Amino acid sequence: MAAPESGDGNNGAARMVTLISSDNTRFEVEAAAASLSQTLQLTILDGGGGGGDGIPLPNVDSATLSKVLEYCIKHAPAAANGGAPNATAVDRAELERFDNEFVNIDQSVLYSLIMAAHNLEIEGLQSLVAKKVADMIKGKSPMEIRRTLGFPDPTPEEQAEMNAHMLEYGWAYE
Amino acid sequence: MEHLQPDDVVAGLLTLLSPRDLAASRCVCRAWRALIDTYRLLRADFLPFSVGGIFFLPVSDIAFPPFFSCPLTGPAICSNLEQFGTGDLSFGQLKDHCNGLLLFSEHVVNPATGKWSRLPLPPPSPQPPGMKHFFFFLKWDEAFLPSMTPHV
Numbered sequence: 001m002a003a004p005e006s007g008d009g010n011n012g013a014a015r016m017v018t019l020i021s022s023d024n025t026r027f028e029v030e031a032a033a034a035s036l037s038q039t040l041q042l043t044i045l046d047g048g049g050g051g052g053d054g055i056p057l058p059n060v061d062s063a064t065l066s067k068v069l070e071y072c073i074k075h076a077p078a079a080a081n082g083g084a085p086n087a088t089a090v091d092r093a094e095l096e097r098f099d100n101e102f103v104n105i106d107q108s109v110l111y112s113l114i115m116a117a118h119n120l121e122i123e124g125l126q127s128l129v130a131k132k133v134a135d136m137i138k139g140k141s142p143m144e145i146r147r148t149l150g151f152p153d154p155t156p157e158e159q160a161e162m163n164a165h166m167l168e169y170g171w172a173y174e
Numbered sequence: 175m176e177h178l179q180p181d182d183v184v185a186g187l188l189t190l191l192s193p194r195d196l197a198a199s200r201c202v203c204r205a206w207r208a209l210i211d212t213y214r215l216l217r218a219d220f221l222p223f224s225v226g227g228i229f230f231l232p233v234s235d236i237a238f239p240p241f242f243s244c245p246l247t248g249p250a251i252c253s254n255l256e257q258f259g260t261g262d263l264s265f266g267q268l269k270d271h272c273n274g275l276l277l278f279s280e281h282v283v284n285p286a287t288g289k290w291s292r293l294p295l296p297p298p299s300p301q302p303p304g305m306k307h308f309f310f311f312l313k314w315d316e317a318f319l320p321s322m323t324p325h326v
Contacts, residue, residue, distance in 0.1 A: 142198050
């Protein structure tokens with residue numbers, strides 16, 4: 001979209017960087033959005049990712065990266081305000097609504113997001129996805145947790161082990 | 175999600191869980207259990223108590239104490255303690271209770287698990303010097319005198 005600027009103005013209108021997914025798709029985003037990633041932040045501060053270079057992300061495929069960037073773009077303005085002390089209640093409610101919808105996704109996507117958020121060190125996204133998985137666990141029995149999170153059915157040996165451990169604190173969640 | 179790696183990702187996720195959910199997660203698989211134990215995430219003392227019902231201590235000579243529980247869910251705990259025994263076993267009259275255990279003249283019974291065991295024989299006189307033993311012995315015989323046990 002916008003032509004990459006090699007200017008030095010940090011606050012200049014949208015300095016862009018290019019990220020390259022593991023399957024070689026190029027994503028052009030505002031540096032401010034990509035900088036939500038602690039991993040990318042230093043590279044970007046050093047002027048990397050501009051021009052035709054692009055920053056390769058060998059651990060993140062294009063489907064996941066586009067999802068990650070969707071999050072970053074939405075959250076970048078609030079992050080730029082330093083945790084948004086002057087954000088209005090409306091802004092915050094809007095972000096919250098976005099977050100809730102954002103993690104309302106297929107489990108395999110959620111799994112990829114957890115890994116990407118971890119690799120790219122995007123703090124907000126990490127806690128968002130972790131909270132989503134925690135919510136999926138809430139109130140369930142060990143067997144239900146396994147099914148919900150897509151674990152394969154336990155082998156007889158695993159089942160016996162589960163049963164044995166369920167005796168320990170079973171009263172707490174039966 | 176089974177192959178979620180590395181450990182700190184899973185651990186970070188588990189730290190968000192309540193003690194109750196941690197107790198359940200601890201049974202999910204070996205890896206999770208190892209994490210929960212290694213990071214000492216589960217505070218068992220914070221686990222919620224589930225009250226199955228209330229035993230009323232008998233004031234007269236009733237064989238076993240009356241048990242009150244929610245009529246909708248039905249008693250989760252067997253109130254007929256006689257059933258725990260092997261037929262002709264009788265616990266006699268309830269003497270005391272502590273932490274969900276019931277003390278009878280010769281047995282200790284856990285009504286939640288249905289397990290019971292026979293009390294050890296009282297120490298022969300003269301009584302051992304330890305205050306704990308002293309207290310235990312006196313209480314068992316229902317000769318408990320508060321003034322004689324300054325530590326309780």
